[in-house]
Amino acid sequence: MQTITTIAALREALAPHRREGRHIGFVPTMGYLHEGHLTLVRKARAENDVSVVSIFVNPLQFGKNEDLDRYPRDLARDSALLTAAGVDFLFAPDVADMYPRPMETVVDVPLLGNQLEGEARPGHFAGVATVVTKLFNIVQPDAAYFGEKDYQQVAIIRRMVEDLAQPVHVVAVPTVREADGLACSSRNVYLSANERQAAVIVPKALEEAARLFSQGLTDAGAMEEAIRDFIRREPLAEPDVVAVRHPDTLMPLDLLDGSFLLLLYVRLGTTKLLDNRVIRLHANKDAAA
Ligand SMILES: Nc1ncnc2c1ncn2[C@@H]1O[C@H](COP(=O)(O)OP(=O)(O)OP(=O)(O)O)[C@@H](O)[C@H]1O
Ligand SMILES: CC(C)(CO)[C@@H](O)C(=O)[O-]
Ligand code: BAL
Structure with missing residues (x-):
């Protein structure tokens, strides 16, 4: 597995695969990986020629009083898990790589995004839609994999992809659970x-x-x-x-x-x-x- 931290380097690494017409499967995550993430990864690998996983704790989707600073992070462990899973590329950019200056452009899907979890977390889904659009533009995947545990997120991403004609096939993966039924998170x-x-x-x-x-x-x-x-x-x-x-x-x-x-x-x-x-x-x- 190759770990890449900048947008330019990832584009360069993926270019030959794209030229050869290989299918790129993409799994966006915030890291601290568990069996739910790994199920998405296995599906992305099985259905594509090249697999890319991103780990980026996206500040745009956290409110001021939320857990951005204490969100669990362990890149070394995540990297070992993804290597063992046979992933081709790990994209792990810094905030400064993703957002060299404050974002002026926002992708918002307000009808779906301002209710339910979005009501409790104002601006959350605009932060998600914006970063996912940017990640799609960087990776240019053929297919992207999301968990149904975040059902509202999947609905918003599907609508965004349809509205903006983003050339990505969105795949929703059923929720993976612990032995007692609790969803992995x-x-x-x-x-x-x-x-x-x-x-x-x-x-x-x-x-x-x-x-x-x-x-x-x-x-x-x-x-x-x-x-x-x-x-x-x-x-x-x-x-x-x-x-x-x-x-x-x-x-x-x-x-x-x-x-x-x-x-x-x-x-x-x-x-x-x-x-x-x-x-x-x-x-x-x-x-x-
Ligand atoms: N239990 C699960 N089953 C299937 N997919 C999952 C599960 N948990 C997370 N995912 C998916 O993995 C992707 C990355 O999610 P994320 O990194 O936010 O993990 P998370 O466990 O949902 O974290 P959080 O605790 O922040 O909700 C998302 O598409 C999410 O829906
Ligand atoms: C899709 C995502 C990686 C965007 O930051 C995040 O919302 C998540 O992990 O579900
Ligand atoms: N699992 C969705 C990402 C978040 O809660 O910010």
């Missing part, structure tokens, strides 16, 4: 031992929603209320967002009919955990691509 390291145990309430709430739906609960408001109450049974957990939405448009629903998205944003202490599931009447399984 870099931020899980923030959890104390007690909070980690309590965190299982999040995937359990997704199961509970599927159970209630299969038993005939079809009022969206009542479903949100039932799931909020269910999560509050765990004293360490506070449900910040419990939202029943249309799986494609992310618009609110009144009546649950066929399938719906349940999106959760749950606080345990100071850690916010994200999870979701597309719940279908006849096949209750995790959201699939």
Whole structure:
């Protein structure tokens, strides 16, 4: 694996591959890699000739009081994992390489981006859309891989790619979970031992929603209320967002009919955990691509 830290060097390294018509698969990340990231990486490798992974903790998508400074970082460990996974290029730029001067240009997808997680984190998704556009321009991948754990992020990126005719195939990969069902996330390291145990309430709430739906609960408001109450049974957990939405448009629903998205944003202490599931009447399984 070749590790590259500047935009110019990455362009130069990828140019011969592009000239040869090789397919480039790209996995953007913020590092501190876990099995979720590695699943994206394996898929990118399997479906393309050349694989590129970026590790960049993007300041544009963090609010002033968020965890930019304490976000977990371990480039040496990440690099070893990516080498073992057979990745061709690791792109790990500094903030000064990505943003030599303050960004004046912003990519925003406000209808999808200012609600749900975006309401709790104003400007977050504009920061994501802007950095992903810049990374797409640098890497020029044929395909880019994103996790469904960040369901709203995938919806925003798909819309951005469509609106701006960005020549990238967006692939969404189902959420990878720990043995007890908790979605793998870099931020899980923030959890104390007690909070980690309590965190299982999040995937359990997704199961509970599927159970209630299969038993005939079809009022969206009542479903949100039932799931909020269910999560509050765990004293360490506070449900910040419990939202029943249309799986494609992310618009609110009144009546649950066929399938719906349940999106959760749950606080345990100071850690916010994200999870979701597309719940279908006849096949209750995790959201699939
Ligand atoms: N459990 C998971 N299953 C599948 N994909 C995942 C999982 N966790 C993260 N990803 C995906 O990996 C990519 C990089 O995510 P990121 O580096 O922010 O990791 P993260 O674990 O989501 O971190 P955070 O704790 O910041 O949410 C994103 O596309 C994200 O959706
Ligand atoms: C897509 C991304 C790498 C952009 O910084 C980030 O939002 C993430 O890790 O999900
Ligand atoms: N996983 C999305 C990146 C973030 O929380 O900033």
